[in-house]
Amino acid sequence: MTDLTRLTAVEVARVVRDGEASAVDVAQAHLDRIAxxxxxVHAFLHVDTEGALAAARAVDEQRAAGEPLGPxxxxxxxxKDVFTTRGVPTTCGSKILEGWRPPYDATxxxxxxxxxxxxxxxxxxxxxxxxxxxxxxxxxPTRNPWDLDRIPGGSGGGSSASLAAFMAPLAxxxxxxxxxxxxxxxxxxxxxxxxxxxVSRYGLVALASSLDQGGPCARTVLDAALLxxxxxxxxxxxxxxxxxxxxxxxxxxxxxxxxxxxxxxVREFAGDGYQSGVQQRFTEAVDLLASLGAxxxxxxxxxxxxxxxxxxxxxPSECSSNLARFDAMRFGLRVGDDGTRSAEEVMSLTRDDGxxxxxxxxxxxxxxxxxxxxxxxxxxxxxxxxxxxTDDFTAAFERCDVLVSPTTPxxxxxxxxxxxxxxxxxxxxxxxxxxxxxxxAAMSVPCGLAPEDGLPVGLQVMAPALADDRMYRVAxxxxxxxxxxxxxxxxxxxxx
Amino acid sequence: MALTRDEVAHLARLSRxxxxxxxxxxxxTQLDVILGAVARVSEVAADDIRPTSHSVPLTNVFRxxxxxxxxxxxASLAGAPAAEGGRFRVPRILGEEA
Numbered sequence: 001m002t003d004l005t006r007l008t009a010v011e012v013a014r015v016v017r018d019g020e021a022s023a024v025d026v027a028q029a030h031l032d033r034i035a036x037x038x039x040x041v042h043a044f045l046h047v048d049t050e051g052a053l054a055a056a057r058a059v060d061e062q063r064a065a066g067e068p069l070g071p072x073x074x075x076x077x078x079x080k081d082v083f084t085t086r087g088v089p090t091t092c093g094s095k096i097l098e099g100w101r102p103p104y105d106a107t108x109x110x111x112x113x114x115x116x117x118x119x120x121x122x123x124x125x126x127x128x129x130x131x132x133x134x135x136x137x138x139x140x141p142t143r144n145p146w147d148l149d150r151i152p153g154g155s156g157g158g159s160s161a162s163l164a165a166f167m168a169p170l171a172x173x174x175x176x177x178x179x180x181x182x183x184x185x186x187x188x189x190x191x192x193x194x195x196x197x198x199v200s201r202y203g204l205v206a207l208a209s210s211l212d213q214g215g216p217c218a219r220t221v222l223d224a225a226l227l228x229x230x231x232x233x234x235x236x237x238x239x240x241x242x243x244x245x246x247x248x249x250x251x252x253x254x255x256x257x258x259x260x261x262x263x264x265x266v267r268e269f270a271g272d273g274y275q276s277g278v279q280q281r282f283t284e285a286v287d288l289l290a291s292l293g294a295x296x297x298x299x300x301x302x303x304x305x306x307x308x309x310x311x312x313x314x315x316p317s318e319c320s321s322n323l324a325r326f327d328a329m330r331f332g333l334r335v336g337d338d339g340t341r342s343a344e345e346v347m348s349l350t351r352d353d354g355x356x357x358x359x360x361x362x363x364x365x366x367x368x369x370x371x372x373x374x375x376x377x378x379x380x381x382x383x384x385x386x387x388x389x390t391d392d393f394t395a396a397f398e399r400c401d402v403l404v405s406p407t408t409p410x411x412x413x414x415x416x417x418x419x420x421x422x423x424x425x426x427x428x429x430x431x432x433x434x435x436x437x438x439x440x441a442a443m444s445v446p447c448g449l450a451p452e453d454g455l456p457v458g459l460q461v462m463a464p465a466l467a468d469d470r471m472y473r474v475a476x477x478x479x480x481x482x483x484x485x486x487x488x489x490x491x492x493x494x495x496x
Numbered sequence: 497m498a499l500t501r502d503e504v505a506h507l508a509r510l511s512r513x514x515x516x517x518x519x520x521x522x523x524x525t526q527l528d529v530i531l532g533a534v535a536r537v538s539e540v541a542a543d544d545i546r547p548t549s550h551s552v553p554l555t556n557v558f559r560x561x562x563x564x565x566x567x568x569x570x571a572s573l574a575g576a577p578a579a580e581g582g583r584f585r586v587p588r589i590l591g592e593e594a
Contacts, residue, residue, distance in 0.1 A: 101575065102575070103567050103571040103572065103574060104567065196551045196552055197552045197554075210549065210550045236559050239554070239557040240550070240552055303540060306537055306539070306540055309533060309534040309536050312534045313537060320511065329576075329577070329586050330584055331576060332577070333577070334578070337577070337578070337587050339587075341587055342588055342590075342591065343588065343589045344512065344589075345514075345587075347512045348509075348512045348513060349514045351511075351514070352514040352515060352516075352519075355513070357522075360513055360515070360519070360523065361523060361530070363513065364504060364507045364508060364511055364513070364523060364527060367510050368499070368503075368527075368531070371507075378534070378535070378537070380541075380547060381537040381541035382541075383548055383549055384537075384540075384542070384546070384547050385537045385540060385541055386547070386548040387545055387546055387548040388540060388541075390548060390551070422526055422529075422530060423529060423533055437548075437551070
């Protein structure tokens, strides 16, 4: 019998629709896989067995009643633990939210449920999405299925690892500076950050509100595009949600043709700090796109060199404000309330105990950057750099339809390698941050294994805001040509 | 510009973080390095460049002013560390001298 966990989301949906397997069988196969391997990978913080089976039964009943099924009905999904799920624990990888069961669903959660997608559980992440390795989770790191001693990326390492270990064919991530794309790159999977405002942030626990964006993760570009269409679209509950039609990303992924498209190679994303095998696979990827008829040009985006610095002022500033809501009063942890201490003392003790190091660092840095007397020198200057980066993109997109780069400068590093060197950790997001600052769309698609370590390398495709379909078109064309030449990357992942 | 241990202690108080002495030492060193790295934004941020606070140009997003269902009090209080009489119960908020 077919191993249901090896199928793409499109194949799972077809199998369920045609009655070759029930949605319950599919869900159970994935729950069994989680039970068999997740003690080693630790992708999930919470497995919702009952909820998943109930959702699967509902799909089977719908089918039995002759009702039409959506394109992803019955497909299991791993949901990053930063989206609220009514009655199901939501921790954001933080001790401060341990045991919290939200009283409402995020818009993304609700849309997944309405589409008949089966939510298997909540995936591990760096605390409040701050990190590039999932080591900042209060519940321990997730391991990369390619090499259990290495990181699966972050902050959405649980979602990427669940895909690469065949525990789920679909996952949801959030991308503030690369937290969907970088994990996808280092696990040989696909991850897309939609245009800012494309996917509702209602019920997405906020890190940096002007940068945060939920998006799809999958093992194929078409699966990601179909999931994109399920979660995207205007939501009156998010005032920054864009009120325009969702780009036709699934059609673009099916079209998968780059002939005549202008592809820009960003000159600044190369050189010192880039692993040679990453450079090599990236160069080969560009050559492959050219062989498919793409018109490849080199472009310069000089201010991208300042993106990391601007990001690490803007993000901490926004997060220091957003995380003020964790005040030990209305939900979550409360420490030291002995009847004598004041609310302020209890708040300070709770936040020191409930937050991890990286969260504290960023809150303090943001508080500093927003302080009177320093605001102009730091936050104000960073906002100007944001304008310069957006202008660089605008100029580049006058000459190109999409831009490409390696998704990350290196392959997956070892667990523990960068944990006490914040700046080294921040470099993992060097190539992904500009799209967050500008608000454009960007995604990562696998482009091979680095020769020196045999670990996956990601190709990043960046598109202008609201042109998400372009990046899917290019990524799908690349994926098909690459598979024809070299086979599917994930065939090489260890069996566990 | 160097970020001193005393400044970090002050920022921690403003941030409502009761940091231990060890944490203060550790963070002061790390934050000083990070600040040194991010300060380079001033190299290119000239006076005549307008700041960007948000990538989507939206202003005044309105919705109809209609009564809609919301969480009931029990659901709102369900996750509270302490509740009493249908309200959030909090530690004292005034000082001894008040």
